[in-house]
Amino acid sequence: MSIALAKLQVYVHSPHLEAAHLQITSTLTTMKTTSAIVLGFIAAASANPLNTRSETGSSGCGTPHNSGFNSNPDSHTITSGGRDRTYAVRVPDGYNDDPNKPRKVIFDFHGRAGSPENQYQNSQYDKYDAGKEYLAVYPAGVDAAWQGAPYAVKGVDDVLFVKDLLARLREQYCIDDNHVYASGKSNGGGFVDTLACSDVGDQFAAFAMAAAALYDDTSKDRCDKKRAILEAHGGNDATIPYPGGSTNSGGDVPDVDQWVTWWGQRNGCAADEGKTTQHDGYQTTTFACEGLSAVVKHYKINDLGHCWPSSTGDNSDGSRDYCGDHSLDFTPRVLDFFGTWDLTNAPKN
Numbered sequence: 447m448s449i450a451l452a453k454l455q456v457y458v459h460s461p462h463l464e465a466a467h468l469q470i471t472s473t474l475t476t477m478k479t480t481s482a483i484v485l486g487f488i489a490a491a492s493a494n495p496l497n498t499r500s501e502t503g504s505s506g507c508g509t510p511h512n513s514g515f516n517s518n519p520d521s522h523t524i525t526s527g528g529r530d531r532t533y534a535v536r537v538p539d540g541y542n543d544d545p546n547k548p549r550k551v552i553f554d555f556h557g558r559a560g561s562p563e564n565q566y567q568n569s570q571y572d573k574y575d576a577g578k579e580y581l582a583v584y585p586a587g588v589d590a591a592w593q594g595a596p597y598a599v600k601g602v603d604d605v606l607f608v609k610d611l612l613a614r615l616r617e618q619y620c621i622d623d624n625h626v627y628a629s630g631k632s633n634g635g636g637f638v639d640t641l642a643c644s645d646v647g648d649q650f651a652a653f654a655m656a657a658a659a660l661y662d663d664t665s666k667d668r669c670d671k672k673r674a675i676l677e678a679h680g681g682n683d684a685t686i687p688y689p690g691g692s693t694n695s696g697g698d699v700p701d702v703d704q705w706v707t708w709w710g711q712r713n714g715c716a717a718d719e720g721k722t723t724q725h726d727g728y729q730t731t732t733f734a735c736e737g738l739s740a741v742v743k744h745y746k747i748n749d750l751g752h753c754w755p756s757s758t759g760d761n762s763d764g765s766r767d768y769c770g771d772h773s774l775d776f777t778p779r780v781l782d783f784f785g786t787w788d789l790t791n792a793p794k795n
Contacts, residue, residue, distance in 0.1 A: 727773025
C-alpha cells in the first residue's frame with residue numbers, strides 16, 4: 447500500500463488530481479486502519495478466546511451442575527479395573543454462576559465399613575468457609591475397604607480407580623489441575639498414604655490423613671516419593687495403636703512417630719530434624735525439608751481414640767465414647783495445609 451501511495455504522490459500536479467489523490471489516500475488509510483483492527487481482533491481472540499477455560503482448567507469447564515451432595519449411582523458410577531465403581535460429589539454452592547471457573551478438588555476416603563456419606567459427615571469440609579469452594583469427591587471402596595489393608599478385596603486396584611475417576615471428573619467438571627488433594631480416615635487414610643507413594647499421586651499436591659491405618663507403609667524404603675504430608679492420630683487409638691505393632695485386623699502397622707520421621711527423610715530431611723511443640727492436649731511435629739517449611743506435619747492428640755479429630759464433636763465420629771477429646775479441630779488444619787500447597791510449589795519428584 448505504501449509503494450502505491452508514493453507513486454500517486456509523484457503525479458499530483460493539478461487541483462483535480464490533488465482531490466483524487468486525497469480521496470485515494472483517505473481510502474488507503476481507512477483500509478490500513480480496518481486491517482489493523484481486524485488483525486487486532488484476531489490476535490485478541492487467539493490469546494483469550496471467549497467462553498473458554500483458564501489455562502489450568504479441565505475440559506469439563508462450562509458444564510453446569512447442581513450444587514450440593516449427590517451420590518446417585520445412575521450418574522456417579524464408572525468402570526475401572528473391570529468393576530463398576532461408585533462415588534459421591536459435593537458441588538460448591540453457586541457453581542453454575544461461573545461454570546468456567548476452575549475448582550480445587552479434594553478426594554476424601556472413608557474408613558473400613560464406612561461410606562461416602564459417612565466420610566462427608568466426618569470431615570465436614572463445607573462447614574468451613576475455606577472448604578466451601580472445593581469440589582469434594584467421596585469414592586466408595588469395594589466392600590467398604592481400600593487397597594493395602596489385609597481385609598481389602600484381593601485384586602482390586604484402587605490407585606487405578608483414583609486415576610480413572612480423576613480423568614472422568616476432568617471431563618465433567620471444571621477442575622483446577624494444580625489444586626487436587628487427598629484426605630481420608632483410618633483405612634481411607636492408609637490408602638491416601640498408598641496413593642501418595644504411587645505415580646498417580648504425582649497429580650496431587652498434598653495428602654492428609656486421620657488415624658491412618660498404615661498397613662502398606664512399614665519401612666522408610668517402601669516409598670521413594672517426596673510429598674506434602676499431614677496426619678493426626680490419637681494417643682489412645684486402640685484400633686491403629688500409636689506405638690504400632692499388631693492390630694485386630696490381622697496386619698501390622700508402624701510406630702506413628704517413626705512413620706512421620708520416614709516422611710521427613712523421604713523429603714530430604716535428616717531423621718533428627720523434626721521439631722516437636724507441645725500444646726494444650728496435643729503436640730505438633732513438623733519437618734522443614736529442602737527449603738519447604740512444614741512439608742511434613744503431624745498432630746498427636748493425647749487422649750483421643752480412633753477418630754477424625756473435632757473440637758465440637760458434631761461429626762459422624764462425635765458420638766463414639768473414645769472420641770471425646772476435643773483438643774484439636776482437624777478439618778480447618780487440613781484446609782490450611784491444602785491452601786499452602788499446589789503443584790507449582792509441592793515437593794518435586
